[in-house]
Amino acid sequence: MISKKAKYAIKALKVLTEEYGKGPVLISYISAKENIPKKFLEAILLELRNHGILQSQKGKGGGYLLRVDPSRVNLAQVLRVIDGPIAPTPCVSFNFYVKCDDCDDEVTCALRPIMEQVRDANLSVYENTTLVTFQNPVSFDGKDIAVGTQGSGLADTLSNRVTA
Secondary structure, eight states: OOOHHHHHHHHHHHHHHHTTTSOOBOHHHHHHHHTOOHHHHHHHHHHHHHTTSEEEEOSTTOEEEESSOGGGOBHHHHHHHHHOOOSSSGGGOSSSOOOOTTOSOTTTOSSHHHHHHHHHHHHHHHHTOBGGGGGSOOOTTSSSOOBTTTBSHHHHHHHHHHHO
């Protein structure tokens, strides 16, 4: 499960994607539009800025804006900044690997291969979902899915994962 902080970060990035190319957006505007507590939002936006996803401008006409094109920012990047590892267990994490305390041998561990599949399924969706998705929202019936710049790859990915 993603944290509330990550959910708020994604909602804020949705607004910034909608406003991309129009100049800086005020924190108060994002806060009101997405019903995010302003102080909490300030901390989230600062963290995203410190990791190069956003830039800020001070003074009159200031606010936050995306530093890069929304098609170049995927949900995996955002979740790693806000929540850290995406993997369900530390022993299968690509970026935050730690051997599990209670595991004698990773090679014979019965749980590890399952956790690798969970990680891969999640990463497939997160890495192929860019902020552009918010400009053309995902349809739940499998039609008109806009994932990153690939179009309808999400439905195929999910159906392949379920049957594999």
